[in-house]
Amino acid sequence: MSGIDVGHGGAISVDPDELRQLAGRMDAAALRHDEAARALRTAYQRIVDTPGLSALVDTVALWGLCQRSSVLHGECVDAAASTRLMADTYEYVELLIEARARGFGAVGDEARAGMRRLEESDPRIPDLARGLIERWEDERFAGLITQVPLGGLLGPVGIVPALVGAGSRLGVIPRGSRLRGVAEPVTVTPVKTATPSAAPSGLAGALSRIPEKRGAQVAVEKYSFAGGAAKYVVYVKGTQTFAPGDMGGPDPWDMKSNSQLYLGQTSASYEATLAAVEAAGARPGDEVRIVAHSQGGMVASHVAMQSEYDVPLVVTAGSPVDPTLDEDQTLVALGYTDDPVRALAGGGSPAGTGSRDSVVVTAEHSPGFAWGDFGEPHLLAAYVDLAEDADAAADPRIESVERLWDDLDDAAVIERTEYRAERTAR
Structure with missing residues (x-):
């Protein structure tokens, strides 16, 4: 790296x-x-x-x-x-x-x-x-240019997403945008509960709380405070199936939802995330922070921009889009310059986005090219590594973001629930 x-x-x-x-x-x-x-x-x-x-x-x-x-x-x-x-x-x-x-x-x-x-x-x-x-x-696409083995044979694999994001301008969600259409109905079922002892520590700690194993796509942590107030942290997975036969299959975290979200349409994964947050007890106006990877970054962006929740913090890793957040919302975007999925964001907005505390953390995962490297920069594990480097950098901008978690440690009770979502027949 x-x-x-x-x-x-x-x-x-x-x-x-x-x-x-x-x-x-x-x-x-x-x-x-x-x-x-x-x-x-x-x-x-x-x-x-x-x-x-x-x-x-x-x-x-x-x-x-x-x-x-x-x-x-x-x-x-x-x-x-x-x-x-x-x-x-x-x-x-x-x-x-x-x-x-x-x-x-x-x-x-x-x-x-x-x-x-x-x-x-x-x-x-x-x-x-x-x-x-x-x-x-x-x-903005510096890392992708190096991913051109065999005289350019695979060059388009890396650079085409970047050109799509930049040329179509779909990689930046304009202010005031709302998802269009209606997604297929979903069912959301709790599959695992836990009681964390504290809030996430650092960016790497936050990304590590995204559900790892298949069986759950969303986790919601509820922080209950003395007096009855509650705050929530939502963790959203990336795409779980890439098979063409799964376009519209039971798992909402598929390529159909990917294309819908990128084109500004409502997806089953977006609706499932909102259903999980509601099932965890959140109500309109409640504070909800979001940590997400890949497709989850698109879900998180739209939740922050159009949902009824108060979303002060969004952390994305390898997201194919960047939201246009308000000045009281903080965006932390992690992206490898040689991650083709992240390249779909087209470099993001020339003006940046969100509060003054918002940060974009970038690095080149695999300088040069090796066959085993292809696709590796987009893995969640690779982004946890990037987050660890960011946490260790002693950069005041990263430290100011990490302080945004501090208030959660005052919670009297922390409850974590992981949810499994599936599309259902109409």
Whole structure:
């Protein structure tokens, strides 16, 4: 595995407001360097003007300090200006994505007005923004390009999903989207119960709670607190059967549900997940956090965007789509750059998504190519490995996400139920 990369996703690596705050600190540093330079110049002048004093002081070194302080002042001024320019450029990208997504309604018009304001403040900004997006587009499928053995014979296996996701724009679920149609009816049956001693610890700990063995596709943990309040964590599996004969078979986690969800249609797996959450006791408005792999990532995205539950946190691994979450929702998306299924997300949104705490963790699973590697980057076990590396990275962004689990440890009772879902005849 190559080294991991932790960011906010898309072409915007940091929040524009954070950059502006950094520029403000640079301005303060520039002011202090300027004050130091003036004080040193005054001291130097007094020393050389006082007969005999120069012999007691190294005036050459003193003048060198004066010059260095002046240089540092200029460097800080330039760095602050460049940082503000990048902040404006990142904001321009955000507004550009918003304008494209919203069309010509009031919100889209407001975004375009913001773009014009930034263009008028500095004519370099549009070109810089285009450069950011182009670089992101060039780099988002980096790992797949290496998966081209035998003179390119298998190249399309990796790159075609990426092109499908990028070209169709199906890899990013637009704000306000709702699944269409009606799925086949399902039955949901509890098959296993447990009483965990604590909430998940770290990203790897959360992914490891996704049901492993066949027989259950969804697990729901109910955290009951003193006073009667309850919160829930839902764990959703990935695709369980790939056989063409199972298109619409008894297991809702099949290729039929995959294609339905990717095309924005209601699937039996989505309905089964909601039924499991309800069976565990959750009611509209209750807080529900979701951890999901592969197809489960599509289910989780739509639950977060359109269900009646309060979904503050979504963790996905190898999801073929990215949701467009609100600013009070946090997305943690883990993806191998050489995972063809993850590539269906088309690189995600150039503007990122969710709260400021949202993070995208990426790495190349198998640099180069070996026959035994094909498909391995998409396995849940491979994503647990990536999550372990992220947990061990001591990155403050990962640490801030891990704190989102802390309140669950105050629960008086934790109950876990695993559910088996099946399609039923109408």
